[in-house]
Amino acid sequence: MTLRSTPLSPGARILGVGAYEPSRVVTNEDLLARLDSSDEWIRQRTGIVERRWATPDETVTVMAAEASRRALAHAGLDAGAVDAIVVSTVTRFVQWPAIASRVAAALGIPSVAAFDLSAGCAGFCYALAQADALVRAGTAGHVLVIAADRLSDMTDLADRSTAFLFGDGAGAVVVGPSAQPGIGPVTWGGDADQADTITQTQEWTDALASGTMPYIVMAGQKVFKWAMTEITDVTRRAIEAAGLTPADIDLFVPHQANDRITDALLRYLKLPESVVVSRNIRRLGNTSASSIPLGIARLYADGLVRPDAACLMVGFGAGLVYAGQVALLPAGAPGTVPGPVNPPIPPNPLNP
Ligand SMILES: CC(C)(COP(=O)(O)OP(=O)(O)OC[C@H]1O[C@@H](n2cnc3c(N)ncnc32)[C@H](O)[C@@H]1OP(=O)(O)O)[C@@H](O)C(=O)NCCC(=O)NCCS
Known part of the structure; x- marks a missing residue:
């Protein structure tokens, strides 16, 4: 059959x-x-x-x-x-x-x-x-x-x-x-041996008993080192999986976990100077999975997205898990620019 x-x-x-x-x-x-x-x-x-x-x-x-x-x-x-x-x-x-x-x-x-x-x-x-x-x-x-x-x-x-x-x-x-692929293959995976690197203080059932929220607990330095080593390679592979080279990338929107992690990814990937890099963490902190679409929306609001721009994304966090891909972005129609009108990204002289 x-x-x-x-x-x-x-x-x-x-x-x-x-x-x-x-x-x-x-x-x-x-x-x-x-x-x-x-x-x-x-x-x-x-x-x-x-x-x-x-x-x-x-x-x-x-x-x-x-x-x-x-x-x-x-x-x-x-x-x-x-x-x-x-x-x-x-x-x-x-x-x-x-x-x-x-x-x-x-x-x-x-x-x-x-x-x-x-x-x-x-x-x-x-x-x-x-x-x-x-x-x-x-x-x-x-x-x-x-x-x-x-x-x-x-x-x-x-x-x-x-x-x-x-x-x-x-x-x-x-x-x-x-008619054509506009989202590249995902490069994804994880390191389950590090599952407790980002977790919560207690389970919900224990929270009920104790009357306190389960808060995020994180071994920050471990996550930082993992991102510096593992995620750099994941990001490079996402470019290759889409059949592109760094020279083809227009926008880079990594998960906004730490500006210094973004700096390290940039050093490793050797993206061209012309690539627009999301630094939305300065205004929004780490917003977990939302940080990538929020970062893209911000680039639209700033008028930095040309039609069909190749946007390189990589997300990483609790699990530990990661995923990255390249996607082409649509033109921003006047009057429908996504997101509210926001103040510009604050300058950060302490971490330029
Ligand atoms: C959390 C993070 C910012 C901490 O930065 P760090 O450089 O690793 O900081 P450390 O824990 O090594 O501490 C360095 C120093 O700052 C001090 N310190 C730690 N927290 C501090 C704080 N909130 N304020 C001021 N000082 C602080 C420490 O006591 C230490 O002082 P010492 O050198 O005198 O001993 C960083 O590890 C990080 O961003 N990790 C990745 C987290 C992440 O991305 N998580 C989400 C993934 S989705």
Whole structure:
């Protein structure tokens, strides 16, 4: 017996980008009331000048839905064109339903396929790879890929190794069929022996008993060293997998974990001077998987994305897991530039 399969699409590509940045800006100085640190240390060691924390009303679902609306507007599509929604998040405080189902309801499209994915700060690149495969396989026409997190809820504000790092936000892209491949093969993997390098202080069941949140705990130096060694090679392989060379790359949007990790990746990859590099960590901190779509949206807002720009992305984090790929970006239509109008990226003389 031979079963029928779905008609394949020759390619998939990103059709629209959207972002949601929470309204509340939190500076390094704001953290010092509870944290034994300094603005200078935080800037020098990470590049972070400020981050944004969600208000109680800015839930993961609210931020995800708003980023999605902006991505759909950018793509020129109605929500009804979406066949599947995948949300990458590590801060879902409700076990079921999936955040993706809540987003579907918020967008007025309750009948779509919807699921969440947990791959730490690599989650956006993981989800993008799923969307690419779903569209090329003919399983879905248009897929909403969302990354959304409220890391401020899970950050111990007195922990010197994490309190200053994290922020909240959401980013989304719409992926749809195209005549040519517009999303390169994903280079992904992990190191499960380091699963406890980024984890939480306790399980939710213990949190219930103790009445305290499970906070993020991280062996920062271990993550830093792993990123410097492993992720450099992953990023190079993502370029090669797309059949490109560093000279073909227009934009580089690595996970915004630390400006010094971005510097190391740049030194290793020898990307041309002309490549626009995301430094969004300075204004938003580490927003987990959202940092890549938020970074891309920021480049649009700054007018730095030309049509068909080749954008190199690499995400890495809890697991430890990583994923990277190159994707071509759509033109930004006037009036539909994704994301709110934001202040420019603060200069960082302490970590130029
Ligand atoms: C967290 C991180 C910024 C810490 O930076 P670091 O350079 O490794 O800092 P260290 O822990 O080695 O500490 C260096 C010094 O700063 C001090 N220090 C540590 N935290 C401090 C803080 N918050 N404020 C001021 N000083 C601090 C330490 O006591 C130490 O002092 P000493 O040299 O006198 O002993 C860095 O390890 C990092 O970014 N790691 C990657 C994290 C990451 O990307 N995580 C998410 C992945 S998705």
